[in-house]
Amino acid sequence: MKLLSINAGSSSLKFKLYNMPSEDVLIYGNIDKIGLDTEIKIVINGDITTKCDILKNHDEAVNYLINVLTEYRVINSLDEINGIGHRVVNGAGKFSPEIVTDELIQRLEKFKFLSLVHMTGHIAGIKAFKNILPNVVQIVVYDTGFHYSIPKENFLYSLPYEWYTKYGVRKYGFHGISAKYITMEMEKRLNKKPNLIICHIGNGASITLVKDGKSFDNSMGFTANEGLMMGTRCGNIDYSVIPYVMGVTGMSMSEVDKVLNEKSGLLGIAEVSDNRALEELINSGDEKAILANEMYVNRIVDYIAKFYMRISDIDALVLCGGVGENAVNFREKLLSKLGPLGIYIEDEYNKVISKFSDINTGVITTKDSKIPCFVIPTDEELMIARETYTLIK
16 A cells, blocks of 8 residues: 655645555655745655756645656556545644545634644645545644643643633644654563653654653643744743733734744744754854753753653653754753753763764663663654554555
8 A cells, every 4th residue: 555644834845655554665755945946855765866846836746746756657657546644733622633524624724823834834735635636535644643642630721721611722732743653662662651751852842751652741732832942933931021022012913923933942042943053153152052052951951850750660761853863962961961860871872873874773871871861763754654554444
C-alpha cells in the first residue's frame, strides 16, 4: 500500500511517499516558497535533486508533486496511491485521526484562528489534494492527538469553568505526533510502557511528560505559543503585557499577536531565530545572543525540573527536533544545568551524535547518571503514515 505523508504549511509542502506496512520511503522532499520563486528538493534513493520554479499556490504545488511521482517512475499510475495522511496542528477538540469530508474541512475552517498560519496551510493542502486526487482517501492526523490522555487537572486553566464547557478553552498540547513516535521508540528500547520527559526542541519547542506510555502533560497550551521560549514565539508571559503594549503603542490585538508569534523568542532578543546563526553570534561574543541562549536554556530546564517532580520514576529524558538532535553545544549547556537531578553529560558521546555524522541516535549521559538522556531523531511523517495505514486498513 502506497501512502503519501503530507505536512502543508502556508507557503510549503513537505512530503514522503511510503510503501506500507514495510515503511520503505520511496521518495521525499520539500516544496518551499509557494507563491514566490519556489524552491524544490526531491530525494530518491539518496540522490538529491534541487530545482527552482514558480508555483502560485498549493494546487500547482500538488500538481507538480504528482508529475514528479510519475516522471521519476516512483509510481506508474495515480491508482497506486492508496491514501494521503495530513498533519493538522489542532483538532479543535477532536483527537483521533479522521477521514477528510466536506464537513471536516468546514470545521477546520471554523477553528483555524487557533493557529492561523499553520491551519491555513493545512487546509490549502487538503483542498488541493481533494481537487487533484478526488478519489483517494485522505486522513488528518492531529498534532494534539497524543495529548488526549492528559488528565483534566493538567489541561484546565484556572479560569471560569464555563469557558471550558462552552468555548473549549483548555490546554490542548502540541508536537503530539512527534511525542507519540518517540514514545513508541522508547517502548522498544526499554521493553515497557515508559515514563519519559520528551524535549522536542526546534524552531518551535515543547516538552511532553509521558506516564506509562501516555501523555500526562505538555508545555504548550490552548495554542502553540504557550510554554517555552522558541525561535520566534514568546512562550509564557504575563498576559497584562498585551493590553499595556496596545495602550502605549496603539497596536491592534492582531498586530500584538503577530509580534508574540513571529517576532519574539530568540528573534526578539538576539535578532536571529535559527540556532546555527545564534551559535555564530555567541562565538563572536554578541551579548544579546548570549543572553537569549541563557534565557532559552533556562526555560527548558525549568520545565524539565517541573515535570521531573510530577512523576517519581522517570525512565529517560529524550531530546529530539532539529536543535535537540543536532546542536552539540546546546545539549552540553542544557545538561550541565541538570546535575541537581542526577543527570550528567558524557562529552565524548554528545559530540558525535547528529544527523551530520554517522551516528544520529544514542545516549549522551554517563553511566552513573540517575536518568539516561537519549538523542532520538523524531519522524512525524512516518507516524502520520502509520496512523493513516491503520485507519485505512
